[in-house]
Amino acid sequence: xxxxxxxxVSYDQQPILIDVNAHIKPGEFISLVGESxxxxxxxxxxxxxDVFPNAGIVSVAEYNSETIKKKDIPKIRRKIGVVFQDFxxxxxxxVYDNVAFALQVTGAKRNxxxxxxxxxxADVGLSHKRDSMPEELSGGEQQRVVFARALVNEPIVLxxxxxxxxxxxxxxxxxxxxxxxxxxxxxxVILATHNYDIVxxxxxRIIQIKDGKVSEIESI
Ligand SMILES: Nc1ncnc2c1ncn2[C@@H]1O[C@H](COP(=O)(O)OP(=O)(O)OP(=O)(O)O)[C@@H](O)[C@H]1O
Ligand SMILES: [Mg+2]
Numbered sequence: 001x002x003x004x005x006x007x008x009v010s011y012d013q014q015p016i017l018i019d020v021n022a023h024i025k026p027g028e029f030i031s032l033v034g035e036s037x038x039x040x041x042x043x044x045x046x047x048x049x050d051v052f053p054n055a056g057i058v059s060v061a062e063y064n065s066e067t068i069k070k071k072d073i074p075k076i077r078r079k080i081g082v083v084f085q086d087f088x089x090x091x092x093x094x095v096y097d098n099v100a101f102a103l104q105v106t107g108a109k110r111n112x113x114x115x116x117x118x119x120x121x122a123d124v125g126l127s128h129k130r131d132s133m134p135e136e137l138s139g140g141e142q143q144r145v146v147f148a149r150a151l152v153n154e155p156i157v158l159x160x161x162x163x164x165x166x167x168x169x170x171x172x173x174x175x176x177x178x179x180x181x182x183x184x185x186x187x188x189v190i191l192a193t194h195n196y197d198i199v200x201x202x203x204x205r206i207i208q209i210k211d212g213k214v215s216e217i218e219s220i
Contacts, residue, residue: 001026001156001188002047004214007056009042016042018212020056024190026156029183029204032192033220038209040192041084044159047190048080049073061156078106081150081158081187085165089134089145095121096130099148106153120148124178140171147178157188164195172198196220 002024009017016039024030032040045051046058049068058065063076089098096117103113121127124144134142143163150158160179164172176198183189183204193199199206199220208217 001061003057003059004043004046005057005059007046007053007058009039009046009051009053015212017053017209017214020212020214022207022214024157024188026188027183027186028188029180029202030188030190031199031202031204031206032190032209033194033196033199033206033217034209036194039212040209041161043209043214044082044161044190044192047157047159048077048082078153079156081147081153081155083143083146083150083158083160083163085162087143087146089142091134094131094133095126095137095145095148098134098145099152102149102152116152116154117148120152123151123181124148140167140174143167143171143175144178147175147182151182151187155187157190158182160189160191160193162193162195163191164193164198169197173201176201 004020004022007017007020008015032043034040042051046053047060052065060076061079063072090101099117099120100113103116121130124147126141126144129137129141164175167175172195179189179191191202206217206220208215
């Protein structure tokens with residue numbers, strides 16, 4: 001589903017990823033680990049077609065980095081859920097509207113939007129907060145809204161970049177449970193994190209980036 005073939009990425013002549021190969025199958029749970037600055041976010045951005053490789057090919061579903069057209073990038077992004085650490089909710093819209101917005105931009109029908117938003121809010125445990133404004137939510141609850149927004153388009157893969165970074169250990173574990181629930185329904189999950197405690201509890205494959213190279217490790 002996602003394939004990296006002989007990928008190299010440099011920023012300003014500085015190599016970050018060097019001749020990387022990897023394959024992620026539908027429905028997998030991947031933990032992506034490595035020290036700060038090794039290229040975890042860069043790898044996720046390649047999947048999102050936000051960064052393009054200097055060499056090699058990234059394929060995601062039916063698209064690849066060599067042949068994808070500019071107009072196709074929004075189409076493939078709709079199949080990819082993203083939760084980045086510096087998430088932003090729309091401050092002057094309530095929880096329901098923040099999630100519905102992701103569907104409205106796709107031109108989905110109104111009653112379909114309503115059904116899907118309520119289902120996904122139930123999945124993340126926030127049905128009772130649907131009329132709340134972002135500022136009325138805790139950090140962990142805001143993070144759940146971000147997940148709901150990423151999931152409402154029913155993506156083939158969820159990219160979660162350090163989603164537990166600012167959360168206390170219990171809330172971080174709640175987020176892991178949510179990721180596992182999402183994964184159990186068939187969405188592949190790629191979780192980039194420094195939180196090795198979470199990685200140990202996650203199960204699934206562990207992919208490590210070190211010195212520009214990607215390898216699979218058994219445990220951490
Ligand atoms: N747009 C950019 N221009 C130049 N250098 C960049 C750019 N984006 C990232 N880098 C550099 O590339 C390297 C990898 O960055 P990346 O954000 O992928 O690391 P990371 O593994 O996600 O780190 P962290 O764990 O701190 O989030 C870093 O040295 C970073 O400074
Ligand atoms: Mg990062």
